[in-house]
Amino acid sequence: MPHNHPETELHNPQSTKPPLDPHLKALENEAIHIFREVAAEFERPVMLYSIGKDSSVLLHLARKAFYPGRVPFPLLHVDTGWKFREMIAFRDEIVEKYDLDLVVHTNPRGAAENVTPFSHGSALYTDIMKTEALRQALDAGQYDAAFGGARRDEEASRAKERIYSFRTPDHRWDPRNQRPELWNIYNGMIRKGESVRAFPLSNWTEVDIWRYIQAEEIPIVPLYFAKKRPIVERDGMMILAEDPRLELLPGEVKREEVIRFRTLGCFPLTGAIRSGATTLDDIISELETATVSERQGRAIDRDQSGSMEKKKREGYF
Amino acid sequence: MTAPAIANAALDDATEVVTYTAQEPVRATRDSRPLRLITCGSVDDGKSTLIGRLLWDTKAVKEDQAATLQRDSNGKQNDLGLPDFALLLDGLQAEREQGITIDVAYRYFSTDKRSFIVADTPGHEQYTRNMATGASTADLAVLLVDARVGLLEQTRRHATIATLMGIRQFVLAVNKIDLTNYDRSRFEQISHEFRELALSLGVRQVTAIPVSALKGENVVYDGRASMPWYDGPTLIEVLELATTRSAQTVGFRLPVQRVSRPGESFRGYQGTVAGGSVKPGDSVVILPSGMVANVTKIVTFDLVRNAAVAGDAITLVLDRQVDVSRGDVIAAIDSQPMTGLAFDAQLVALQPEGIQPGKRYWLKSGSRRQRVQVQPASQLDLKTGKWNHADELPMNAIGKVHLIFDEQAIFDAYEQNRTTGAFILIDPDTNNTVAGGMITAKRAALGGIHAEESRVILSLPADLADQLMATELFAGRREDVEVRRVTAGKAAEIIDTIDG
Numbered sequence: 001m002p003h004n005h006p007e008t009e010l011h012n013p014q015s016t017k018p019p020l021d022p023h024l025k026a027l028e029n030e031a032i033h034i035f036r037e038v039a040a041e042f043e044r045p046v047m048l049y050s051i052g053k054d055s056s057v058l059l060h061l062a063r064k065a066f067y068p069g070r071v072p073f074p075l076l077h078v079d080t081g082w083k084f085r086e087m088i089a090f091r092d093e094i095v096e097k098y099d100l101d102l103v104v105h106t107n108p109r110g111a112a113e114n115v116t117p118f119s120h121g122s123a124l125y126t127d128i129m130k131t132e133a134l135r136q137a138l139d140a141g142q143y144d145a146a147f148g149g150a151r152r153d154e155e156a157s158r159a160k161e162r163i164y165s166f167r168t169p170d171h172r173w174d175p176r177n178q179r180p181e182l183w184n185i186y187n188g189m190i191r192k193g194e195s196v197r198a199f200p201l202s203n204w205t206e207v208d209i210w211r212y213i214q215a216e217e218i219p220i221v222p223l224y225f226a227k228k229r230p231i232v233e234r235d236g237m238m239i240l241a242e243d244p245r246l247e248l249l250p251g252e253v254k255r256e257e258v259i260r261f262r263t264l265g266c267f268p269l270t271g272a273i274r275s276g277a278t279t280l281d282d283i284i285s286e287l288e289t290a291t292v293s294e295r296q297g298r299a300i301d302r303d304q305s306g307s308m309e310k311k312k313r314e315g316y317f
Numbered sequence: 318m319t320a321p322a323i324a325n326a327a328l329d330d331a332t333e334v335v336t337y338t339a340q341e342p343v344r345a346t347r348d349s350r351p352l353r354l355i356t357c358g359s360v361d362d363g364k365s366t367l368i369g370r371l372l373w374d375t376k377a378v379k380e381d382q383a384a385t386l387q388r389d390s391n392g393k394q395n396d397l398g399l400p401d402f403a404l405l406l407d408g409l410q411a412e413r414e415q416g417i418t419i420d421v422a423y424r425y426f427s428t429d430k431r432s433f434i435v436a437d438t439p440g441h442e443q444y445t446r447n448m449a450t451g452a453s454t455a456d457l458a459v460l461l462v463d464a465r466v467g468l469l470e471q472t473r474r475h476a477t478i479a480t481l482m483g484i485r486q487f488v489l490a491v492n493k494i495d496l497t498n499y500d501r502s503r504f505e506q507i508s509h510e511f512r513e514l515a516l517s518l519g520v521r522q523v524t525a526i527p528v529s530a531l532k533g534e535n536v537v538y539d540g541r542a543s544m545p546w547y548d549g550p551t552l553i554e555v556l557e558l559a560t561t562r563s564a565q566t567v568g569f570r571l572p573v574q575r576v577s578r579p580g581e582s583f584r585g586y587q588g589t590v591a592g593g594s595v596k597p598g599d600s601v602v603i604l605p606s607g608m609v610a611n612v613t614k615i616v617t618f619d620l621v622r623n624a625a626v627a628g629d630a631i632t633l634v635l636d637r638q639v640d641v642s643r644g645d646v647i648a649a650i651d652s653q654p655m656t657g658l659a660f661d662a663q664l665v666a667l668q669p670e671g672i673q674p675g676k677r678y679w680l681k682s683g684s685r686r687q688r689v690q691v692q693p694a695s696q697l698d699l700k701t702g703k704w705n706h707a708d709e710l711p712m713n714a715i716g717k718v719h720l721i722f723d724e725q726a727i728f729d730a731y732e733q734n735r736t737t738g739a740f741i742l743i744d745p746d747t748n749n750t751v752a753g754g755m756i757t758a759k760r761a762a763l764g765g766i767h768a769e770e771s772r773v774i775l776s777l778p779a780d781l782a783d784q785l786m787a788t789e790l791f792a793g794r795r796e797d798v799e800v801r802r803v804t805a806g807k808a809a810e811i812i813d814t815i816d817g
Contacts, residue, residue, distance in 0.1 A: 026350040032630035036574040064618035069579035159422040182453040182753040189748040
């Protein structure tokens with residue numbers, strides 16, 4: 001992508017930070033290696049940017065990988081239209097600050113058929129507004145490689161996914177027939193129309209993500225920190241009640257609670273947790289004694305066991 | 318039932334276990350790299366239970382995951398009220414249906430001292446390829462045997478594959494020791510046999526541990542109450558102290574991934590240091606061109622660094638305009654890798670088509686991809702440890718092969734460097750990865766495009782040959798010479814068979 005790039009100051013003013021510990025350094029090195037390899041081997045890479053903490057780490061690593069150059073591929077945000085408002089504001093600020101190319105795609109069916117998490121249920125809504133939307137955006141951009149922030153520790157079916165995860169022209173993942181992946185040698189050979197999803201954070205755990213955010217002072221959406229916020233309880237989840245499109249059902253009461261979010265997605269499908277964690281230190285110590293996994297707050301993973309595998313086969317990230 | 322309700326239900330069922338982990342240390346900064354390990358053994362040996370136990374006792378399994386587990390196992394539990402760990406580990410629906418593990422899965426857990434990445438691979442013979450994949454990145458192998466059964470043929474197979482892939486630290490977990498009534502002599506007999514086996518493969522670093530994965534004895538918590546006679550470390554203690562492999566003691570290597578040119582005044586070579594270290598002022602050679610330059614700067618996002626070591630992802634700036642592109646290797650000038658058109662290697666065939674003689678594959682090593690022709694020479698019999706002649710290699714075979722390149726290839730021996738000595742083969746017809754390989758040595762370029770060049774075969778007394786080879790003239794062209802040391806009788810026999 002030709003771009004008039006200003007000369008970059010080589011001595012980065014951020015260098016006052018203490019060096020990373022060897023554990024995080026090893027994870028960072030691995031991720032940078034993957035970024036560079038994909039950028040060199042593929043013609044049209046793109047980075048999936050979901051605005052969450054993993055995406056924030058992914059973006060930071062991309063900037064490190066290509067420094068002093070610019071990030072040599074665009075960011076793609078699949079916007080369902082139901083994200084937290086603070087996420088969108090954060091996204092636009094980051095894109096501006098780091099001089100990034102951003103592509104935003106929303107499935108037109110959302111508006112045309114009025115597809116909402118309330119009207120269609122979480123499974124169908126996710127299928128249309130996330131999975132289908134992602135396929136549309138990848139096809140439109142003719143991207144042959146897409147970076148994602150998925151981690152193997154997130155969910156059982158992810159544990160076997162490769163770092164270069166091969167997809168057919170219709171974006172399908174065949175878990176039974178994955179390419180073997182040895183050492184740090186990645187096979188990026190594909191035919192026209194086929195693509196690869198690349199996961200630089202494969203070997204990171206949730207604690208690693210938070211410790212890295214802390215060590216590298218990476219900006220994240222404020223919703224991760226505890227604050228008194230309006231919520232409503234629904235299906236055993238605490239949902240943020242600030243968007244006027246959220247209609248209270250009979251018996252539901254809006255109230256204020258000190259809460260935060262462990263993961264961010266579409267606000268009607270993302271449950272908050274009661275937490276007083278207002279700093280990264282608080283979050284990390286909360287996490288290290290946590291007894292439930294981060295995906296517990298996500299409605300879409302609970303539909304059925306093996307539901308993530310099913311969604312992934314169909315092209316979900 | 319809502320998720321928290323399920324989680325609570327799981328809690329009630331597993332109360333005994335939760336009390337184990339009541340004391341949760343606040344985890345400090347990690348002062349070492351994650352240890353990568355591979356577990357070898359079969360379902361019968363209790364492998365899933367052992368890994369499940371590691372995850373459970375280090376609190377890597379969260380309540381909601383345990384709840385899903387509880388739900389999926391339909392209330393099936395073992396004697397201790399623990400859920401069926403195999404369900405936790407076998408991630409893919411296809412595998413659950415078949416009840417076997419068919420692929421490599423990666424698991425993560427940590428203690429307050431270190432974090433761990435486990436490559437969990439199936440034990441069946443037909444999955445040698447998966448074990449080789451898992452072993453390729455591992456620092457250590459945990460081999461599991463059933464205390465009642467002792468070493469099996471598969472134990473030898475697993476140990477052999479692990480050794481071939483470069484693993485030099487073994488832990489033998491003698492599992493189900495509770496079912497032998499904690500029989501000390503049985504444990505000692507098995508560990509003795511295993512040490513002999515390991516030694517025959519050249520592995521000296523062996524720790525044998527009597528374990529009950531089911532009861533959690535000598536895995537994370539010690540089993541002193543049941544085995545007062547065992548005063549060695551628990552499995553987790555061995556893992557915490559194990560060494561991670563490092564390529565820092567060999568010559569500097571930087572396989573160039575990409576050239577960074579953000580503006581006219583900056584030109585940097587980006588890659589991950591694959592061996593040794595580098596600092597500004599060092600003289601380097603660019604291979605295969607052989608051009609020489611000096612390092613002026615090591616650039617990273619955070620600061621301009623004084624040095625970089627193996628494993629670091631860096632951007633290197635040189636003092637002069639030289640032609641460097643992706644796939645080149647920047648190396649220490651006084652400790653260069655081998656370059657040439659023919660190499661010997663060992664490889665594991667990973668796909669049903671096997672490795673066919675004479676077929677032209679893509680070879681990728683580091684960031685370098687080039688055409689190669691593969692000639693199988695022999696195949697390892699995993700039962701006997703013998704190498705038998707072979708013309709082709711079927712799936713799961715481990716073979717010795719000759720590699721013949723059209724263009725200069727750049728390697729170290731795998732024994733010296735696990736990064737620059739490793740490669741994969743890609744089938745140009747399917748684009749699939751069909752083999753993982755390890756370079757053993759360079760061959761004199763007697764085949765390929767040099768086949769028609771004129772050569773002389775000399776038969777010399779050993780002392781005269783040694784003197785000749787010590788000369789500067791000879792040393793300068795050492796790469797072009799092939800030397801075999803044989804008896805005078807054998808030499809006469811060979812010479813006699815040549816017309817000319």
